[in-house]
Amino acid sequence: MKPHLSLGIAQVVFYAPIFPLTIYLMYRNWHHRPRMVWWPMVPLSLMRVVGGACIIALELDRSFNLALIITTIVLLNVGAIPLIVNELGFVRTILQDNFSQVPRLHLMVKLLRIGFIPAGGLLAAGGGISSDQPTLGRTLALAGYVVFAAILIALIAMELYFWTLRSSLIPSSRKILMGGLATAPFLIVRNLYGILEYAQHDWATGHWSPVFGSAVLFALMALLMEYVAICIWLWVGFTTPPNSVVSQGARRDGEMK
Template identity: 45%
Template sequence: MLPPLAALGIAETVFYAPIAPLAVYLVHRNWPTRPRVAWYPFILLSLMRLAGGPVIIALAYDLTSEGLLIAATILLNVGVIPLLIVNFGFVLIVMTDNLSDKNRILSFAKLVRIALLFAIIVLVTGSSMATSQPNIARILQLTGYSAFGAILLGLLSTQLVFWSHRHEYHASSRTVLGGALVAAPFLIARNVYALLYYGTNYYSSVGNGLLEYHTSIWNPIVGSTVLFALMALLTEYIAICIYFYVGFSLPPDRGVAVNSTERDKITRSGRRTRRYRTRRPRKIFT
């Protein structure tokens, strides 16, 4: 009989197989218009999920492998990161297309990127220490996901403020805001699952330097695979479908007539880029 964890790995691979090429096409379609941070994380997420499927299947038949356990822990728990970056990108799209204060946009982008980088470093560090220093790893992982939760709530608050002024924004921005707000509950559910997992699974000392591992139903590997599938993988997948709908429903230029040199002020690193002068076409006929 197929182990539940192996079935989960197979389902993950099957469901994300069509997502990967769609993600590549979406990035290609919307790449000319900045900001691009709202689109390319889909490629990263789909590749992580496709890589995670075989790892989970292998782990289902060898739960004693520390290497597979670490790899599965990292791949299963970092899925929320690309979606959070996409959510940030949606906010950045609204700000870029509707706000004239470019310094404000750059400051906002820099602040969120620093917070995301901190949370990612803490989470990945904690996941890599899951078998060597489990208690420290748990603290780091809880800290990382708490930071993600704070960032998500901050972005959601910003989106709600923008939504209250939506009549002043471009139609494409209203579509982006609507999609972000519809997807928000699924991202919140995904983050809550992670906090429940790290909050209820821990090690305790039993004497003689030995540790006892306490698990719960919120453990994606040895707990309830149904809960993990519903509150983690399914919520991620629904959020992706919502974001894809928004991405493919927008015109490639988002229908906003903005000077390309103004868009190029905001880059992935938050720095200003070089301006290029637009050349006038030659007159062929006089």
């Protein structure tokens, strides 16, 4: 069996049970804000199931189906977006439950949320014009990944700051913070793969291409990193009682001011 065909089958097999779990977790905690902690895992797991099916179809298709190739590349690349959105949701939850009266922290998170707009737009534009203008498409997508990398670094820095104040956090926030920091190394590796993919000149068929490149690199640096991260998030979500993930006011407002 070809490596990419095996990879496509593995995606479907591993994410098929994850998808209903993420839906149930979102339903379980939906009435507790911020909701961006729960919903990003649903589209990510769905994209992985559909992306795996696309890889299988692409490997079995003997014709050069450009539309299928572009669809597969887009589905395999956009996984980094819900990962970082979920990490932002973790940070927002900690802020809401412990530092609700600290404007500068909330302003920073708001700026990071705004940063998703150009980053996502660059990735979408790069993928959309990749077939007609590959050089420009590569440049735009690479810029999008760089912006996401900057957002991720800022989120990790905030989590490390919260770690210094962990003794004052409510129990649910400490668990969420541990989950966010535990996923950080995996998110860094995943984002690094995206940067390396588009940093190469022949990004569509080069060594780092998720469709035509090394299946081992894509499996280890992208898919495995995502799977570990989503399993950590599921553990945090299911082991945190729903009634504890509620805004409980600032705990250290006076000290931080």
